[in-house]
Every structure is written in structure tokens, then in C-alpha cells.
Amino acid sequence: MLFLDSSDPKEIKDIFAWGVIAGVTTNPLILAREAGAVDLEQRIREVVAASKGPVSVELVSESEGAMMEEAHRYHTWAPGRIVIKVPFGEAGLRVTHALASQGIETNVTCIMSFNQAYLAALAGGTYVSIFSGRVRDMGYDVRPVIAETRAQLDRENLGAKIIVGSIRHILDVNEALAHGAHVVTVPPAILRKMLHNPKTDETIREFNAAWASRAK
Numbered sequence: 001m002l003f004l005d006s007s008d009p010k011e012i013k014d015i016f017a018w019g020v021i022a023g024v025t026t027n028p029l030i031l032a033r034e035a036g037a038v039d040l041e042q043r044i045r046e047v048v049a050a051s052k053g054p055v056s057v058e059l060v061s062e063s064e065g066a067m068m069e070e071a072h073r074y075h076t077w078a079p080g081r082i083v084i085k086v087p088f089g090e091a092g093l094r095v096t097h098a099l100a101s102q103g104i105e106t107n108v109t110c111i112m113s114f115n116q117a118y119l120a121a122l123a124g125g126t127y128v129s130i131f132s133g134r135v136r137d138m139g140y141d142v143r144p145v146i147a148e149t150r151a152q153l154d155r156e157n158l159g160a161k162i163i164v165g166s167i168r169h170i171l172d173v174n175e176a177l178a179h180g181a182h183v184v185t186v187p188p189a190i191l192r193k194m195l196h197n198p199k200t201d202e203t204i205r206e207f208n209a210a211w212a213s214r215a216k
């Protein structure tokens, strides 16, 4: 399954019309880059209106109390659509566990290892987000992290779903899915690259030219 890693409502609306995307993920970096000075609530409401399925919105507070207050505020913007993105850590696990007991969906994010993903799933995270590109930036192979996490979720029947983010190349998408990701969240630019193959373009041109020059 694919999600779109974007906070740009126009891009989101265009790409949802392809019928291939099941949700949206945002993060503070993406929002700062794409939304800038726009009010966060307004932008998230636009993203919800432009899409279908879950929309992840990330907490930026650091203390447990402030994170819970922020999570409840985001949740009211579109109950049933907003997933609270919780940065991984001790406070993050407590917040994830508390929100799960209140029936609020979470996406535990910034995960770089199997151990972190496992803890996030045990705490009751709805999604656990493994960062493909950033794991590779450290010189590690992300494929076993994804595969071992998936195997453990399946073995213990934990409900969490793996999202693989930090996608930098088309091949990252293929590898994440092949190693057990439930969802890959793809930036629009990478998704557009997935459309193209020069042999496809050449073949379509050849077929259309043959039709146009047929004997009449």
C-alpha cells in the first residue's frame, strides 16, 4: 500500500485522482518547507479535504503533558482521519500507550532500528515508521530492520503496521515492500518517477504512429 509523504493540498488532490494512494503523512520538516507561514490547522484541514484515509500529523512538544494536549487538539481537527505522529522515545512510548487506550490512532516515527520498532508496537502504536534513507545515511542496511520487524509483528500478532518513509529512490519503494512494509510513504517527486519507463513511452509512440498512418 502507498501513502503520499506531502503536505501540499494541490499535489495531494492531483495524485489522489490516480487512485493509487491510501493515506498521507506529514512531518514538521515537510510542513515548514511546503506550508511555511500558513496556519497549521488550516493546512491540515486542507490536506484532509484533498485526500482520503489516514493523515499523520506530528507532535512537536517534548514533555508528555504537552504532547498529550497537542495530540488531543490535532485529533479534534478531523476525528477518524488524523493519526497522531509521535516521535520515538520514552515520553513518546507513554504518549502512544495513553492515546491507544483512548482509541486515538498513532504513528510512532523517527524509528531507525528493530528494537525501537518493536517497543513502539508493544506500546500500542497503530503504525511504526522506519526511516529507510536515514538508516542508510548511517551506513546500515535497512532491509533486515524492516524484515525482522515484520516477522516479529506477525509472530506476536501485534496490531501495528509498518510504514517505511525517508524514501529517496524508486528502488527504496520496491525493497521496502519486498521486505515486509505494510505501507511505503512516497514523496510526490519519487511517485512521479515511478510512472516513467522509456520503453513504455517508445511503445506507445510506435502504436499511436501506426494507427495514425494506417491505410484508409
Ligand SMILES: O=C(CO)[C@@H](O)[C@H](O)[C@H](O)[C@H](O)COP(=O)(O)O
Binding pocket: 005, 025, 026, 027, 029, 056, 107, 109, 110, 129, 131, 133, 134, 163, 164, 165, 166, 167, 185
Ligand atoms: O515518518 C513518516 C511517515 O510516517 C514520514 O513522513 C517521514 O517523516 C519522512 O518520510 C521523512 O522524514 C523524510 O525523510 P528524509 O527524506 O527527510 O530523510
